[in-house]
Amino acid sequence: MNAQHLDFYMQTILSMAALVAFTSFLMLGQGRLLRLIFVFAIQGLLLTLTTGLAAYSLDNPHLYISAVLTLLLKVLFIPAMLRREVLKMAMHRDVEALKNKTLIMLSGASLMIFSYYILHPIVQTSNAVMINALAVGLSVVLLGMLLMISHRQAIAHVVGFMSIENGLFFAAIVATHGMPMVVELGVAFDVLVAAILFGIFFLHIRTSIDSLDVDLMNRLHEVEK
Amino acid sequence: MNWLIAILQTALLVGLSPLLAGWLKRCKCFLQNRQPPSVFQPYRDLLKLTRKQPVLSHDASWLFHFAPYMVLSATVLAASVVPFIAVDLPTSATADVIVLVGFFAFARFFLTLAGLDVGTAFGGMGASREVTISSLAEPAMLMAVFTLTMTASTTNLAFAIDHVLQAGLVLRPSFLFALFALLLVAVAETGRVPVDNPATHLELTMIHEAMILEYSGRHLALIEWASQLKLMLYGVLIANLFFPWGIAQSLSLNALGFGLFAILLKLAVLTLILAFAETAVAKMRLFRVQEYLGFAYLLALLGMLSHIVLEVLL
Numbered sequence: 001m002n003a004q005h006l007d008f009y010m011q012t013i014l015s016m017a018a019l020v021a022f023t024s025f026l027m028l029g030q031g032r033l034l035r036l037i038f039v040f041a042i043q044g045l046l047l048t049l050t051t052g053l054a055a056y057s058l059d060n061p062h063l064y065i066s067a068v069l070t071l072l073l074k075v076l077f078i079p080a081m082l083r084r085e086v087l088k089m090a091m092h093r094d095v096e097a098l099k100n101k102t103l104i105m106l107s108g109a110s111l112m113i114f115s116y117y118i119l120h121p122i123v124q125t126s127n128a129v130m131i132n133a134l135a136v137g138l139s140v141v142l143l144g145m146l147l148m149i150s151h152r153q154a155i156a157h158v159v160g161f162m163s164i165e166n167g168l169f170f171a172a173i174v175a176t177h178g179m180p181m182v183v184e185l186g187v188a189f190d191v192l193v194a195a196i197l198f199g200i201f202f203l204h205i206r207t208s209i210d211s212l213d214v215d216l217m218n219r220l221h222e223v224e225k
Numbered sequence: 226m227n228w229l230i231a232i233l234q235t236a237l238l239v240g241l242s243p244l245l246a247g248w249l250k251r252c253k254c255f256l257q258n259r260q261p262p263s264v265f266q267p268y269r270d271l272l273k274l275t276r277k278q279p280v281l282s283h284d285a286s287w288l289f290h291f292a293p294y295m296v297l298s299a300t301v302l303a304a305s306v307v308p309f310i311a312v313d314l315p316t317s318a319t320a321d322v323i324v325l326v327g328f329f330a331f332a333r334f335f336l337t338l339a340g341l342d343v344g345t346a347f348g349g350m351g352a353s354r355e356v357t358i359s360s361l362a363e364p365a366m367l368m369a370v371f372t373l374t375m376t377a378s379t380t381n382l383a384f385a386i387d388h389v390l391q392a393g394l395v396l397r398p399s400f401l402f403a404l405f406a407l408l409l410v411a412v413a414e415t416g417r418v419p420v421d422n423p424a425t426h427l428e429l430t431m432i433h434e435a436m437i438l439e440y441s442g443r444h445l446a447l448i449e450w451a452s453q454l455k456l457m458l459y460g461v462l463i464a465n466l467f468f469p470w471g472i473a474q475s476l477s478l479n480a481l482g483f484g485l486f487a488i489l490l491k492l493a494v495l496t497l498i499l500a501f502a503e504t505a506v507a508k509m510r511l512f513r514v515q516e517y518l519g520f521a522y523l524l525a526l527l528g529m530l531s532h533i534v535l536e537v538l539l
Contacts, residue, residue, distance in 0.1 A: 011396040018398025018531045025523065102519040109526050116534045132535050 009057040013174060016050045017136040020170055021112065024143040024163060028108050031096045033155055037082045040159045043166055044074030051173050062181050063173070069188045070169070078162060078195045082155055085202055089212060096153055104150045108143050115139040130175045137171025140164075154205055154212040158198045165191055230476060231314040235305040237485075242457040243267035243450065245492060252500035267453065271446045279442030282343045292339035293440065293447035296332045300451040300458070303328035307461050310484040311473040312383050312390075321380040322370050325462075326363065329414070332451065333359055340436035351435025354511065358420065358432065361518040362413045368525035369406040372399050372532050373466060382462075386469045398535055402528030404467050409521035411459035413514070415452070418503040420514055423452075430508060457492070464491035 023043040030036040048071045055063030086092050098104060115138040122131055144167060147160035169187070172179050179187075202212060209216050247264040254261035263269075281289065305316045306325050333355065340352035374380045376399065377388035413420045416433040426434055437448050465472055471487025473480035509517060 008396075014531075014535045015396045015398045015401065018401065018527070018535060021531070022402070022524075022527060025527065029520065101516055105519065105523045109523060109530065112527075112530055112534070116530075135534055 009053070012053060013050065013133060016046055016053070017133045017170070017174070020046050020050075020140060020166070021136050021143075024140045024147075024167075025105065025108055027159065027163060028143060028147050028150070029098070029101050029105055031098055032092075033086045033094070033096070033153060034083065034092045036156060036159055037079050037086070040082075040163060041075050041079040043163060044070060044079070047166055047170055047173075048075060050170065054173050054177065058177050060177060062184075065181070066173075066184045066188075069184070073188060073191055073195075074162070074166065078191070081195060081199060082158065085199070086155060089206070091153070091155075091212070096151060096156070098150060104146065108146055111142040111146060112136075112139040115142055133174040134171050137167045137174065140167030140170060143167075152213050152215045154202060154214055157214070158195075161194070161198075162191070227313075227315050227476070230311065230481070231305065231316040234309045234311065234314065235301065235316070238304045238307070238309045238457065238461070239301055239450075239454055242454040243271060245457045245460065245496060246453040248493065249456075249496045249500055252497050253503060256500055256504045267449075271450055274441075274446035274449070275443045277442040279440070279444050282439060285343050285439075288335075289339050289342045289439075290444070292335040292342075293444040293451075295335040297447045297451040297454075299328050299332040299335070300454045303332075304454060304458055306382065307458055308383050308386055308465055308472065309461055310481055310488060311476060312386050312469075313474070313476075314383070317383040318381065322374065322382050322385075323367075323380055325382070326367060326370070329455070330359070330363070332455075336436055336448070339440075343439045345439060347431075347435045347438050351432055351438070354432045355436060358413055358514055358518070361515055362410050362521070365406055365518060365522040365525050366410045366414070368522060368529060369403040369410065372403040372525065372528040375529070375532055376400070376536070382466070386465055386472065387474075389466070389469050390472070390474070397532075399528045399532035400467060402524050402531060404463070406521045406525035406528060407459075407463055407466075409517065409524065411463060412499075412502070413518055413521070415456045415459055417456075417499065419506050419509045419517065422508050430511070432511075460492050460495050461488065464488060464495055 020043060023039055023046065026039045027036055027043070030039060048067050051063055051067035051070055055061065055067060112135075116135040119131055119135045119138060122134075141164050144160045144162075144164035147163065148157045151157065151160070165187075205212055205214075244264060244267070246267045247262070250266070251261040251264055303325055306320045306328070308314065308317050337352040337355055340348040340355070342348070370380075373385055376397065377385040379385055379388070412418070416423055421432040421434075422430060423433065425431065426438070433452065437445065440448055465488070468491060471484060471491070473484030
């Protein structure tokens with residue numbers, strides 16, 4: 001079976017999956033915080049579109065609510081909050097020097113292969129398109145983790161964390177035709193609470209080490225050296 | 226008959242390439258609020274250069290004379306491989322896309338040798354930079370092309386285009402990635418703005434211009450023409466591989482005319498996008514070019530991955 005035998009919905013879902021993975025890669029190589037947040041918002045927008053599309057073609061109206069929630073939270077609220085934080089800290093002109101960008105990108109690509117590899121046994125027992133998109137969802141999760149490992153700024157870590165959530169959300173939408181409403185509402189509020197908690201964390205990190213660069217925390221000691 | 230059309234097509238491609246350069250310059254001038262030169266200015270420049278006597282260094286060997294002819298003829302051969310107006314032509318059936326990349330590499334090889342030949346500092350610097358960039362760009366280009374050829378299961382350009390045409394409008398994530406990768410590679414390989422600036426002779430930044438700094442007269446005309454043709458070839462390649470609709474599938478006069486119209490329209494749009502990009506983007510530092518090309522390679526790799534992961538279903 002090949003891509004041209006699929007219906008239009010499946011083709012679009014697969015393209016969306018590819019674009020979501022692509023935004024993850026863009027975030028991975030991004031040294032500027034504002035641009036990182038912008039790409040994160042784009043990823044949220046892609047998720048919104050995917051959810052809307054799923055709602056429309058699977059005729060599943062409660063997914064519309066989920067799409068609106070995604071739009072409000074992940075495209076508008078959280079990026080706006082992070083953006084305000086960056087501007088307040090005057091970090092928008094800093095360019096974070098990533099240690100080895102090409103190496104990080106290529107390890108991202110190998111993570112993608114890895115996630116396909118571990119999902120391969122499942123592919124043989126179920127609907128191939130869904131599981132293929134699931135592989136992309138998993139690789140977005142892993143790429144989010146890699147983003148958290150490779151960047152030093154706390155804000156980048158939050159973006160990485162949120163994009164892990166994006167990956168899970170995408171996989172859930174594509175593979176299950178939408179989770180029950182209760183679960184989705186719960187997850188949405190979890191994300192909201194997490195965002196607010198991160199805001200408080202930023203405040204504390206900043207007041208204690210006067211920066212959001214978590215590498216500085218390695219130098220914290222009980223006694224002054 | 227087929228061969229005649231193939232030769233005519235190549236001649237048309239070669240003949241129209243300065244026009245494309247003129248159109249690109251016109252778009253850029255328009256976007257930058259400058260008074261544009263006529264679209265036919267590149268033809269006039271080429272004509273002027275051929276009339277002038279070439280000045281040669283005493284230290285120039287036969288290689289230096291020889292290189293411009295080799296560069297142009299290799300590029301013309303490459304032009305004969307790329308389907309321009311019609312698909313099913315004997316020339317495009319004889320060689321596949323790897324040969325095409327080989328022709329480009331062949332032309333570049335002679336250009337860099339000529340840059341090194343006279344022994345000026347700029348020539349050597351330009352040659353080393355050109356080789357550095359192309360050694361990074363070529364894998365990305367091949368990877369992008371392989372993504373396409375895996376979908377069509379052929380490395381022949383004409384067959385690949387036929388396959389895309391027959392499949393109709395299919396949304397393929399791998400094509401999306403391959404398209405962007407190929408766009409980035411095309412910009413790097415033809416020496417356009419984020420990587421190299423063809424408009425200046427600013428000593429520290431030039432790459433392509435540094436290599437050909439010693440050339441003058443008809444030699445320079447040949448090299449300029451070859452680089453214009455190369456730009457055109459990349460444009461045609463991108464336009465016809467990813468948006469082949471409109472290309473002539475039969476050899477009737479009607480289909481050919483429509484094919485010519487379609488490809489010119491596609492090239493005009495593509496050039497406009499390039500002009501926009503060149504106006505909006507500043508030239509990169511040389512040491513960031515490897516990041517840029519690494520990104521192009523990553524895109525091509527993602528294209529390949531998404532072809533395998535997303536499109537080939539078990």
